[in-house]
Every structure is written in structure tokens, then in C-alpha cells.
Amino acid sequence: MxxxxxxxxxxxxxxxxxxxxxxxxxxxxxxxxxxxxxxxxxxxxxxxxxxxxxxxxxxxxxxxxxxxxxxxxxGRQEPKPGQPENPPKINESINNVLLKKVKIALSLTSEDMIEIFDNAGIAITKGELSALLRKKGHKNYKECGDKFARNFLKGLAVMYRD
Structure with missing residues (x-):
């Protein structure tokens, strides 16, 4: 996508x-x-x-x-002592980045994320979601495909527009 x-x-x-x-x-x-x-x-x-x-x-x-x-x-979060002013860019699939950052921006829980996927007709377990939200290089990391990203945005629209 x-x-x-x-x-x-x-x-x-x-x-x-x-x-x-x-x-x-x-x-x-x-x-x-x-x-x-x-x-x-x-x-x-x-x-x-x-x-x-x-x-x-x-x-x-x-x-x-x-x-x-x-x-x-x-709102803007003040960096903790010893933490860089601007966080480094994430080196992974933009779809995984999308899921992580939208989850943070909207203060979503894992249950909220599962409900969003469910609204789009995708059944996802907590373990599968956890794999999508992991850091690249972790043994359980899974790259988020375009289908998941598209359906996440579709479910988000159902949740926030209806």
C-alpha cells in the first residue's frame, strides 16, 4: 500500500x-x-x-x-534525562510503524486493536497482534502486510466514523 x-x-x-x-x-x-x-x-x-x-x-x-x-x-512529552531529543526513525515495515504509532496516538489497548480488526472482519489473536507490534529482530516479530494495514484502517473508520 x-x-x-x-x-x-x-x-x-x-x-x-x-x-x-x-x-x-x-x-x-x-x-x-x-x-x-x-x-x-x-x-x-x-x-x-x-x-x-x-x-x-x-x-x-x-x-x-x-x-x-x-x-x-x-501532547508533547518531555525527554527523560539522557534520552535523545528526537527519537530515531524505526527501521521496519511502514505498516508495523503505522500500527504502533496509531496505537500510541489514540491510547488504544490490545483489546481495542483486536476490536478494530474485528470491525473490519479480520480475526486476530493477542499473540498475533503482539507479533505485529514487536521490534524488528525480536524472535516473534512478524511483518505487517498490506492486507492487515488496510483492514486496520478500515476498522478504525468503522469505530471512529459510526
Whole structure:
């Protein structure tokens, strides 16, 4: 799944306004204008690529947006003594990062996450969820596929929009 598609679905699920999108990007350390946000949120034109106006974002920018979402929803956390000011970027699948950071931003419990997947028609156990939320390199780490990420965002929309 493309990063822009993830942002479009996340924006819809959480009903985030364009001005808030700009603010969230800024909280994540990226300066964008409202016009650039609109270009990021436009669907890509597959039939006529020369007319494609979409502004594509990479994994780093998406992760910065998710960091900004955490600050937007929960407030800025002061770093503890000896802790770096800006946390290092996570070196794993962007889908796993999406699950982790949305869980933090919305203060979701594992039961909430299982319910979100259930809303999308996916049955997932606590153990499977735990494997998706683990750090890469852990013996039980499992990479989150596009299907799980898409269904998570779908379940999120069901939970927050209905």
C-alpha cells in the first residue's frame, strides 16, 4: 500500500481537517502548506500519469506525520534525562510503524486493536497482534502486510466514523 493511500485512509478514519493535517505535519517536523496537503491527499492518476498532480511522500515523511499525530492527540512529552531529543526513525515495515504509532496516538489497548480488526472482519489473536507490534529482530516479530494495514484502517473508520 502506498504511503499517500495510508494518509488518505487515516485522515478519513479519524476525520482530520486539512488545517489539522498541516499542524500535524509541523508537529512531526515537516513544513507543508495547505495546498501541498491537498496534493498529498489527491488520488494518483494511473490512466494518465502526465496529469498526475499527487505529491508523493516517503516512509520518513509518513513516520514524521505519525509522530506529529501522537503529539497532536496526546501532547508533547518531555525527554527523560539522557534520552535523545528526537527519537530515531524505526527501521521496519511502514505498516508495523503505522500500527504502533496509531496505537500510541489514540491510547488504544490490545483489546481495542483486536476490536478494530474485528470491525473490519479480520480475526486476530493477542499473540498475533503482539507479533505485529514487536521490534524488528525480536524472535516473534512478524511483518505487517498490506492486507492487515488496510483492514486496520478500515476498522478504525468503522469505530471512529459510526
Amino acid at each position: 502506498e504511503n499517500n493511500d495510508i494518509l488518505i485512509r487515516l485522515r478519513y478514519a479519524l476525520d482530520i481537517k486539512n488545517t489539522d493535517m498541516v499542524k500535524i505535519f509541523q508537529l512531526g517536523g515537516i513544513d507543508v502548506t495547505k495546498e501541498e496537503v491537498l496534493k498529498i491527499l489527491t488520488k494518483s492518476n494511473v490512466e494518465e500519469p502526465e496529469l498526475d498532480q499527487q505529491l508523493r511522500i516517503n516512509n520518513s515523511k509518513l513516520e514524521s506525520f505519525l509522530d506529529g499525530l501522537i503529539i497532536f492527540k496526546r
